[in-house]
Amino acid sequence: MYNRFDEIYKIMESSFPKSEFRTYDGQRALLSSPYYRVLTETDSNDKTIAFLASWEFSSFRFVEHFAVDPTLRGGGTGGKLLNKYISQSQIPVRLEVEPPESDFAKRRIGFYERLGFHLNSFDYVQPPLREGQPLLPLNIMSYPDPLTEEEFAHFKETVYSEVYKMNLLN
Secondary structure (H helix, E strand, C coil): CHHHHHHHHHHHHHHCCHHHCCCHHHHHHHHHCCCEEEEEEECCCCCEEEEEEEEECCCCEEEEEEEECHHHCCCCHHHHHHHHHHHCCCCCEEEEECCCCCHHHHHHHHHHHHCCCEECCCCCEECCCCCCCCCEECEEEEECCCCCHHHHHHHHHHHHHHHCCCCCCC
């Protein structure tokens, strides 16, 4: 995956606000984690056109980043890649989305719902991925079922400690 990293990071930069991804070095360092995986979709010229970056734990998979080259969105590439990922999973899948407060966020949530994800209503914030960034209020979507309170607590504890490298105080 190291050989495709620059292409992946370029898509990441054009798809997410800076507060939602790490610095180049910070993001690249994740490739050495035993839990972190990146799937890519390439075009006929072997250029990366989409990616899905996830964390694979024993009881769930967490999609941290998922994006298609902005010039190719709306053509089915994203749905194809996410369906492939889901079909390879024997355990539940979780991901973060912006709260449904804008048309763009509502469309993104609708995309995931059409693929079988459920929007959960638990309070959740993403810790800063870069120094000096604020907490980011997000919602959690889950596949194939909505989360119970216990499942959400386990998800949050695991993601905070393993992905964001911080411990919950409560």
